[in-house]
Amino acid sequence: MIEELNKLKEFFSDEKRWxxxxxxxxxxxxxxxxxxDDAVCWCALGAACxxxxxxxxIRILNDSSWIIFKRSTSDVNxxxxxxxxMEVIDFTILEEEAKQKTD
Numbered sequence: 001m002i003e004e005l006n007k008l009k010e011f012f013s014d015e016k017r018w019x020x021x022x023x024x025x026x027x028x029x030x031x032x033x034x035x036x037d038d039a040v041c042w043c044a045l046g047a048a049c050x051x052x053x054x055x056x057x058i059r060i061l062n063d064s065s066w067i068i069f070k071r072s073t074s075d076v077n078x079x080x081x082x083x084x085x086m087e088v089i090d091f092t093i094l095e096e097e098a099k100q101k102t103d
Protein backbone atom coordinates (compact mmCIF):
# COMPACT_ATOMS: atom_id res chain seq x y z
CA MET A 1 0.00 0.00 0.00
CA ILE A 2 2.81 2.45 0.83
CA GLU A 3 4.36 1.70 -2.55
CA GLU A 4 1.07 2.58 -4.26
CA LEU A 5 0.75 5.80 -2.25
CA ASN A 6 4.31 6.81 -3.14
CA LYS A 7 3.51 6.08 -6.78
CA LEU A 8 0.56 8.50 -6.56
CA LYS A 9 2.67 11.12 -4.79
CA GLU A 10 5.37 10.87 -7.45
CA PHE A 11 2.74 11.05 -10.20
CA PHE A 12 1.52 14.38 -8.81
CA SER A 13 5.00 15.77 -8.07
CA ASP A 14 4.36 17.84 -11.19
CA GLU A 15 1.23 19.87 -10.44
CA LYS A 16 0.51 20.08 -14.18
CA ARG A 17 -0.58 16.41 -13.99
CA TRP A 18 -3.40 17.30 -11.59
CA UNK A 19 -6.91 18.59 -12.34
CA UNK A 20 -10.31 19.19 -10.75
CA UNK A 21 -13.96 18.44 -11.60
CA UNK A 22 -13.05 15.66 -14.06
CA UNK A 23 -11.29 12.32 -13.82
CA UNK A 24 -8.96 13.38 -16.65
CA UNK A 25 -8.44 16.20 -19.15
CA UNK A 26 -6.52 16.60 -22.39
CA UNK A 27 -4.08 19.41 -23.21
CA UNK A 28 -7.02 21.65 -24.13
CA UNK A 29 -8.45 20.93 -20.64
CA UNK A 30 -11.39 19.08 -22.14
CA UNK A 31 -12.62 16.10 -20.14
CA UNK A 32 -11.41 12.75 -21.46
CA UNK A 33 -11.08 9.16 -20.29
CA UNK A 34 -8.37 8.42 -17.73
CA UNK A 35 -6.88 5.86 -20.13
CA UNK A 36 -7.01 7.92 -23.33
CA ASP A 37 -3.68 8.74 -24.90
CA ASP A 38 -4.66 12.42 -24.97
CA ALA A 39 -5.07 12.63 -21.17
CA VAL A 40 -2.47 14.94 -19.61
CA CYS A 41 -3.90 15.61 -16.15
CA TRP A 42 -6.04 13.68 -13.67
CA CYS A 43 -7.90 14.21 -10.41
CA ALA A 44 -6.75 12.16 -7.42
CA LEU A 45 -9.22 9.35 -8.05
CA GLY A 46 -8.65 9.40 -11.81
CA ALA A 47 -4.90 9.07 -11.24
CA ALA A 48 -5.46 6.31 -8.68
CA CYS A 49 -7.45 4.34 -11.25
CA UNK A 50 -4.99 5.08 -14.07
CA UNK A 51 -2.10 3.88 -11.90
CA UNK A 52 -3.99 0.75 -10.87
CA UNK A 53 -4.11 1.49 -7.14
CA UNK A 54 -6.00 -1.09 -5.14
CA UNK A 55 -9.48 -0.39 -3.83
CA UNK A 56 -8.01 -0.71 -0.33
CA UNK A 57 -5.52 2.09 -1.01
CA ILE A 58 -8.30 4.28 -2.42
CA ARG A 59 -10.41 3.53 0.67
CA ILE A 60 -7.53 4.48 2.99
CA LEU A 61 -7.06 7.76 1.09
CA ASN A 62 -10.74 8.50 1.55
CA ASP A 63 -10.49 7.71 5.27
CA SER A 64 -7.59 10.17 5.52
CA SER A 65 -9.58 12.81 3.66
CA TRP A 66 -12.36 12.47 6.22
CA ILE A 67 -9.92 12.59 9.14
CA ILE A 68 -8.16 15.74 7.94
CA PHE A 69 -10.87 17.70 6.12
CA LYS A 70 -14.17 16.00 7.00
CA ARG A 71 -14.75 15.50 3.26
CA SER A 72 -14.37 12.74 0.71
CA THR A 73 -11.26 12.52 -1.44
CA SER A 74 -13.28 13.77 -4.42
CA ASP A 75 -14.46 16.81 -2.49
CA VAL A 76 -10.97 17.55 -1.17
CA ASN A 77 -9.61 17.36 -4.73
CA UNK A 78 -12.37 19.42 -6.34
CA UNK A 79 -13.09 21.94 -3.59
CA UNK A 80 -9.83 22.40 -1.68
CA UNK A 81 -7.25 21.89 -4.41
CA UNK A 82 -3.82 20.51 -5.13
CA UNK A 83 -2.11 21.33 -1.81
CA UNK A 84 -4.95 19.71 0.12
CA UNK A 85 -4.88 16.49 -1.89
CA MET A 86 -1.10 16.32 -1.49
CA GLU A 87 -1.58 16.74 2.25
CA VAL A 88 -3.99 13.79 2.23
CA ILE A 89 -1.49 11.65 0.33
CA ASP A 90 1.38 12.59 2.67
CA PHE A 91 -0.76 12.00 5.76
CA THR A 92 -1.83 8.60 4.47
CA ILE A 93 1.77 7.57 3.79
CA LEU A 94 2.81 8.59 7.31
CA GLU A 95 -0.14 6.73 8.85
CA GLU A 96 0.62 3.57 6.90
CA GLU A 97 4.32 3.74 7.79
CA ALA A 98 3.40 4.11 11.46
CA LYS A 99 1.10 1.07 11.22
CA GLN A 100 3.90 -1.01 9.72
CA LYS A 101 6.19 -0.13 12.63
CA THR A 102 3.64 -1.36 15.16
CA ASP A 103 2.88 -4.61 13.29
